[in-house]
Amino acid sequence: MEDFSGYPIHAPIDYSFAAPNSLLSFLSVDSTALENQIDELSTFSDTPAPSVTRILYTEKDVLARRCALLLVFTLCGLILRYHKENACFHGIDWGMGICKLQYIKNLMGLSGLSVREDAVGNIFGRWDGYEPDLAPVATGSHIDAIPYSGKYDGVVGVLGAIEAINVLKRSGFKPKRSLEVVLFTSEEPTRFGISCLGSRLLAGSEALAEALKTTVDAQNISFLEAARSAGYAKEQDDISSVFLKEGSYSAFLELHIEQGPILEAEGLSIGIVTAIAAPASLKVDFEGNGGHAGAVLMPNRNDAGLAAAELALDVEKHVLGSGSIDTVGTVGILELHPGAINSIPSKSHVEIDTRDIDEKRRNDVIEKIHQSATTIASRRRVRLSEFKIVNQDPPALSDKSVIEAMEATLKELNLTHKMMISRAYHDSLFMARVSPMGMLFIPCYKGYSHKPEEYASSHNIGNGVKVLALTLAKLSLK
Ligand code: GLV
Numbered sequence: 001m002e003d004f005s006g007y008p009i010h011a012p013i014d015y016s017f018a019a020p021n022s023l024l025s026f027l028s029v030d031s032t033a034l035e036n037q038i039d040e041l042s043t044f045s046d047t048p049a050p051s052v053t054r055i056l057y058t059e060k061d062v063l064a065r066r067c068a069l070l071l072v073f074t075l076c077g078l079i080l081r082y083h084k085e086n087a088c089f090h091g092i093d094w095g096m097g098i099c100k101l102q103y104i105k106n107l108m109g110l111s112g113l114s115v116r117e118d119a120v121g122n123i124f125g126r127w128d129g130y131e132p133d134l135a136p137v138a139t140g141s142h143i144d145a146i147p148y149s150g151k152y153d154g155v156v157g158v159l160g161a162i163e164a165i166n167v168l169k170r171s172g173f174k175p176k177r178s179l180e181v182v183l184f185t186s187e188e189p190t191r192f193g194i195s196c197l198g199s200r201l202l203a204g205s206e207a208l209a210e211a212l213k214t215t216v217d218a219q220n221i222s223f224l225e226a227a228r229s230a231g232y233a234k235e236q237d238d239i240s241s242v243f244l245k246e247g248s249y250s251a252f253l254e255l256h257i258e259q260g261p262i263l264e265a266e267g268l269s270i271g272i273v274t275a276i277a278a279p280a281s282l283k284v285d286f287e288g289n290g291g292h293a294g295a296v297l298m299p300n301r302n303d304a305g306l307a308a309a310e311l312a313l314d315v316e317k318h319v320l321g322s323g324s325i326d327t328v329g330t331v332g333i334l335e336l337h338p339g340a341i342n343s344i345p346s347k348s349h350v351e352i353d354t355r356d357i358d359e360k361r362r363n364d365v366i367e368k369i370h371q372s373a374t375t376i377a378s379r380r381r382v383r384l385s386e387f388k389i390v391n392q393d394p395p396a397l398s399d400k401s402v403i404e405a406m407e408a409t410l411k412e413l414n415l416t417h418k419m420m421i422s423r424a425y426h427d428s429l430f431m432a433r434v435s436p437m438g439m440l441f442i443p444c445y446k447g448y449s450h451k452p453e454e455y456a457s458s459h460n461i462g463n464g465v466k467v468l469a470l471t472l473a474k475l476s477l478k
């Protein structure tokens with residue numbers, strides 16, 4: 001337990017009048033519980049530890065969100081009753097770790113939040129303020145994890161947000177505006193190819209709501225079928241019901257690991273995000289004649305695989321050619337058909353991720369990639385059967401008033417920080433369209449992310465939660 005004040009954690013002090021400044025001495029993060037929760041949540045994975053793979057609407061994703069089989073609960077209930085004397089009813093740490101099979105919604109419930117879900121499974125846990133008609137302050141992130149990734153990306157911003165609420169509750173603070181924790185559905189594009197699916201919809205993307213009616217995954221399972229199997233998108237549900245109304249939140253603040261090396265290298269506690277880089281993703285398909293790897297002579301080939309390989313190299317060339325260190329491009333998916341060693345690829349599929357803090361420079365790169373795809377196709381006599389821009393999002397700027405609230409908090413807590421841009425995208429990119437937005441980074445080991453070695457120390461997470469809690473408190477009183 002990290003106790004910042006020396007006060008007992010559950011001190012029965014009544015100071016509901018407390019302004020955030022006087023809260024300072026009462027803030028205590030239960031870092032042990034939080035660390036245990038992060039570890040427990042990482043076990044909801046389709047790949048072995050230390051890697052984490054949690055894909056939208058799969059069994060592991062569903063279990064991570066909410067209560068598992070009724071049967072398991074009944075069993076746990078019986079065991080709990082039996083161990084009543086010893087059971088410590090705190091988060092998942094009860095029943096001596098017997099009941100692992102429930103998660104985020106359960107934790108929200110244990111923190112006294114009223115929980116609701118929308119048609120795509122964005123989950124909201126609300127702590128009512130004493131002026132519940134004012135627009136709430138929201139915080140949150142995601143818990144889905146790309147294949148073979150780590151256990152902190154997104155998770156710190158969801159479990160950390162629930163702990164921030166616990167911190168404020170333990171301190172005796174009473175919010176004026178309600179505080180709402182949001183778990184966003186599918187920040188990662190793994191299953192349906194679209195990033196920030198939940199927050200994009202919350203921000204009112206008509207195009208996405210329409211596209212989801214016909215979107216399928218790599219196994220040809222439709223989005224709607226997958227969502228229904230997870231208990232969402234019921235027959236009567238309209239996807240556009242997810243859209244947030246203007247002014248739904250007075251502010252949105254996301255806590256996240258940096259996913260870069262700067263804070264650790266500079267020995268700083270916190271990064272205040274000023275802007276989020278503009279992401280885009282592309283899908284490209286080439287088609288050739290294929291044929292026998294021995295019998296078709298080299299001059300007679302039109303190899304779709306080599307067209308894809310050449311395009312991948314051109315992506316690198318155009319990105320480097322932008323002349324800015326801020327331009328990045330990645331070919332993370334390259335598939336060949338039929339995928340046999342002795343068959344010339346007759347089809348290839350390439351997925352390209354490119355980003356920049358400067359939207360125009362990023363768009364110029366996309367245009368050059370398009371020109372390359374066309375030129376390569378004609379030179380190699382393959383067909384460019386698809387060149388699709390899946391998303392081409394502008395950057396987002398953090399809101400001045402949210403930044404100022406964070407800066408004031410950091411001063412009060414005497415924590416070092418720097419202003420920085422986020423090169424990764426986050427649900428905040430879309431929340432910025434419907435609410436004043438801010439983001440808060442904590443250092444992570446060597447900047448590792450999207451791989452199993454991802455790590456953030458309990459101390460740094462504790463600092464992040466403390467800053468989040470106090471900033472939420474400030475924003476709630478505005
Ligand atoms: C988020 O996961 C990103 O790819 O930036």
Ligand code: MN
Pocket residue numbers: 153188450
């Ligand atoms: Mn990620």
Ligand code: MN
Pocket residue numbers: 142153154187256426
């Ligand atoms: Mn993330």
